[in-house]
Amino acid sequence: MTTTMAAPTDTDTALLRLGERLKAAGYRFTTVTPASHDRVNARPGNARARSLTDVLGWSRPFAPGALPDDVVTLLEQAGQLRHDDDGWHSLIRVSSYDDELFVHSAFPACAADAVFFGPDTHRTVDAALAHLRTAPAPARVAEIGTGSGAVAIAVAKRVPAAEVVAVDINPTALYFARINAAMAGTANVRACRSDLLDAVDGQFDLIVSNPPFMIDPECRPYRDGGGEHGHDLPLRVLDTAVARLAPGGSLVLLSGTGVVDGRDPLHAAVTERLAGTGLRPEYREIDPDVYSENLEHAYAHADRIALVVLTVTRPEDAS
Incomplete structure (x- = not known):
């Protein structure tokens, strides 16, 4: 709801x-x-x-x-x-x-309820809009971890007939998303407090997310993706979306990954999770080298940190 x-x-x-x-x-x-x-x-x-x-x-x-x-x-x-x-x-x-x-x-955004906006926001909006240009207009859209609401608002502007649900567990994010939607005049955006999609019913034609994906020894909620590689939360988003995509629906997920000797652990995990599902994944590296200051600390084992966009589509004839 x-x-x-x-x-x-x-x-x-x-x-x-x-x-x-x-x-x-x-x-x-x-x-x-x-x-x-x-x-x-x-x-x-x-x-x-x-x-x-x-x-x-x-x-x-x-x-x-x-x-x-x-x-x-x-x-x-x-x-x-x-x-x-x-x-x-x-x-x-x-x-x-x-x-x-x-x-x-405000900067520095280091409080537990900090709401971020920056280059990754631009990248996620761009990825979502690029998908919209080649896919049928969605009737129902969810942005998981909406933050400022930028993705939800951008999609709602292009598809004003769609129901767009902006979910987050952070009350401050939901407040800013609501204000930003009002400033943009996107009345079809509704904010909902939810852990992933737990508080939202039904299937979606488009799910978009840019969750925390970094390895963070301090375990800060706005940064830490969880697990050895920082991929626990992005993979939870993937699992949630797989269960909630309508036939013909797609997930667009922006994440980061530490590449070691040419091996991308997120790509490997996604490939394993989607094997045999019948879903159509597209995994694309969009920036080969970001956040390089972390290579001296949490990513001292990695050669680089790359940004990727994962698009997963459920075939129209899927049950």
């Missing part, structure tokens, strides 16, 4: 008005990887904010007068301002993508 849309609260209204204000101002910001974010913020002159993108993109502290008064008021009304000895800080970032604005967690 999906959650019903509650009446907007004062904080909801403030965030929505902030989104309108930013759109009117022509605000644009592309969120980069944490490593790039650190490097850019460490440059001389970048310690303090002087603009909207400095505050709401780069998460830099700011002093009175750095932002228009109405923007500060809306952040305060939304409960998204913090003050300390370093100055004022926005508790959110706002990223632009696909002609929309998306609210998500």
